[in-house]
Amino acid sequence: MRMRVLGTFLTAAAIAAAGTAVPAQAAEGNVIGAGAPGTIPGRYIVTMKAPGGLSAQSAGSRKAYSARMSAKQARQLAARSDVALVEQDRIVHAETTTYKNPVWGLDRIDQKSATLSKTYTPSDDGSSVHAYVIDTGIRITHNEFGGRASYGFNFVNYTTTASDCEGHGTHVAGTIGGRTYGVAKSVQLVAVKVLDCDGEGELSDVIAGINWVTANAKKPAVANLSLGGSNSPSLNAALQKLINSGVTVAVAAGNENVNAAKESPANLAAAITVGATDAKDKRASFSNFGTVLDMFAPGVNVRSAFASSDTATASASGTSMASPHVAGAAALVLDAYPTWTAAQVRNYLVAQATTGKISGLKGSPNRLLFVPAPPAAVVIKTSGLTMTAGTAFASQLALASSRRGSWSLAEGTLPTGVTLSAAGVVSGTPTGPGTDTIKVRFTDYVPTAVTRSIAVTVNATSPVIKTAVLPDGAQGAYYYQQLAADRTGTWALSSGDLPDGLSLNTNGLITGVATTSGSSTFTVEFTDGWGKTARSELTIDIA
Incomplete structure (x- = not known):
């Protein structure tokens, strides 16, 4: 054996x-x-x-x-x-019925009303999420994916090249994350090939593919299985392990127009099981049904990418087309809440679903996938920054409410020596004083960008003359003494007189031969490079 x-x-x-x-x-x-x-x-x-x-x-x-x-x-x-x-x-098969012709699915899932608005405005783009397409592979060079699709593993031929020779996996991937037809338009797509060029595969290979994702998934992550067959404890156990590892899983309910309770993986409670609806919000005639379903999603005449070329598209019908809508929606949720568990994502999507719109349910839950509108744009609270030249500075730019995203400089220039990080920290040591206005930009995960003008003021502290006492001198002797300050600048005599024969240059050097004896008190002035001044009264005694 x-x-x-x-x-x-x-x-x-x-x-x-x-x-x-x-x-x-x-x-x-x-x-x-x-x-x-x-x-x-x-x-x-x-x-x-x-x-x-x-x-x-x-x-x-x-x-x-x-x-x-x-x-x-x-x-x-x-x-x-x-x-x-x-x-x-x-043998396990892909849950697809037909390929034909046009796109309404995205339009439907971002609104509660059945009247299509001819727009799709997702809550974000899914850019931080990896979506594992356990299917026939993906044509990763397709224009719809913009370099975001990659190979995981091919369990049909046991190679690392998981290309698509059937088209089903590419179509599914396009619905999850294609730039035109995708729900999550910036998600990272990974092909795990378990079905062959006829859209069929061995159950053992499907389980191997699931186990590979369990071991290799980059979190946050979702997985889609638009495939199925009769009840399989082995398949369900592998999929449960994947979900327990933190991967949210969407599965097709099946296309036999029967109760999905005896179908795997549709009957796995921890997965999000998806039935198909048409453009009139009616359960598709082929879609399986029953209480094991979590929700429905568009699954009739769904246009997406196809594998025949890098620009090919096709329309397809099946619960295979419905499930990736939900996988894409799960990616949007995880992009906003990357630490959520698979159960939290599932519960959120179930709670957000449009209710009471679907007909022909046959005991299924009356829930249609809904992708919430983007959250209201955040407000940048920080209006000004004040720092001191020559002193280390650090300050976090503030938002009126918490939101994940990144910061950048939209206009203007920060003081020399100061930078803005993507995390919104302004830091550094400014080299000189001055005032200016900059414009900062915050781009959230949706992505929605907001900007605000911020006044930046760099103050300069007054210089400090460090020389407090000058040494005595002798008549007829050479005198040499350097004045000191806390920074570079120029020196001058502000008032009074130096002893006869002595002079002060701009570098702060007192030199000369004293010609008379006596005590001389005078005031020196120091001016730094920013125009700030300091004065000090000094005395020289000549014996």
């Missing part, structure tokens, strides 16, 4: 050490999904119990394997005390 951890290969010796060998006459247990439509002969997913016999609620602590074995071996393995469950691997 050959086995591998999903995402990590094990040697035969390691498997034996783990105690997974199956006795020839072992008891037999139940294999989940055995022989069901779409199952893969000879392929099974085995979930081991965690040390200490943790319960099913601790699924995130257990190891899952993809294994090739006979049906009998699978039943024998399912009976082992150290095995939590054995599930037959199967």
